Amino acid sequence: MQPQPRYDIYEVIHKALRARLSQTLTSIGKLDVEDDYCVGEAVEEVRTTLAIMRGHLQSENEFVHAAMEARAPGSTRQVAGEHEHHEEDIAVLDDACDALLAAAPSARAARAGRLYFLLELFLRDNLTHMRYEEDHHNAVLWAAYSDEEILAIEAALVAAIPPQKKALLLPCMVPAVPTRDRVKLLRGLQAGMPPEVFAGIYASVASLLDAGERQRLDAAMRAPAPLQAVA
Ligand SMILES: [Fe+2]
Numbered sequence: 144m145q146p147q148p149r150y151d152i153y154e155v156i157h158k159a160l161r162a163r164l165s166q167t168l169t170s171i172g173k174l175d176v177e178d179d180y181c182v183g184e185a186v187e188e189v190r191t192t193l194a195i196m197r198g199h200l201q202s203e204n205e206f207v208h209a210a211m212e213a214r215a216p217g218s219t220r221q222v223a224g225e226h227e228h229h230e231e232d233i234a235v236l237d238d239a240c241d242a243l244l245a246a247a248p249s250a251r252a253a254r255a256g257r258l259y260f261l262l263e264l265f266l267r268d269n270l271t272h273m274r275y276e277e278d279h280h281n282a283v284l285w286a287a288y289s290d291e292e293i294l295a296i297e298a299a300l301v302a303a304i305p306p307q308k309k310a311l312l313l314p315c316m317v318p319a320v321p322t323r324d325r326v327k328l329l330r331g332l333q334a335g336m337p338p339e340v341f342a343g344i345y346a347s348v349a350s351l352l353d354a355g356e357r358q359r360l361d362a363a364m365r366a367p368a369p370l371q372a373v374a
Contacts, residue, residue, distance in 0.1 A: 153273065153277050155320050156199065159312065160195070163192055164269060165266065167188055171262055186243060191311060195312065206296055206297075207300070215286070218280075225272050229269070232268070235261060242254050243255055313332075313344070314351055317351060318352060322356070322359045329360075330368060
């Protein structure tokens with residue numbers, strides 16, 4: 144018999160971050176630097192991506208690493224160092240955004256080119272980093288914690304994210320995952336808010352999907368929620 148797969152605390156958020164970083168890189172790659180409005184919008188997109196990444200580092204440090212260190216001391220050393228390095232990268236990217244905004248029109252193409260290069264490096268580092276976490280940190284978590292305990296760590300992590308940051312994450316997460324995970328994310332949200340507030344959020348995230356995806360999501364959300372297994 145196949146062993147039951149273990150709960151992967153990184154799966155959904157890392158898919159969202161891969162998508163967001165790739166889209167941001169694309170936005171800078173296709174930027175019309177002669178257009179002030181486009182430059183302002185693109186820089187705003189980069190800054191939002193950086194805020195998301197900063198928040199993610201903080202969540203992992205405070206909740207995932209703390210849990211790992213509690214039962215497997217020293218197990219987060221390598222990644223903790225990489226997180227410090229990523230904080231520095233984020234500061235450099237912020238400066239590159241300032242430099243692009245401050246540039247004379249004739250210098251904008253070069254500044255946008257540098258921002259693209261720095262984002263590409265950051266994306267590459269993060270792809271390697273996230274895969275390492277999925278392989279090695281999950282192995283530590285799975286050896287030290289049950290799935291119920293990992294879900295409790297995740298619930299505490301999510302509860303600590305301020306609402307403005309949650310609002311940034313949802314539009315990254317929903318389009319980046321299959322319908323079954325979209326439903327889990329949205330049902331979790333629906334349970335904790337008035338129906339009219341949820342309706343607004345649902346409409347805005349559904350607008351990020353194509354027609355077929357939206358249809359499948361609507362149908363899955365209309366289906367009754369699966370019953371919890373009773374022990
Ligand atoms: Fe990380």
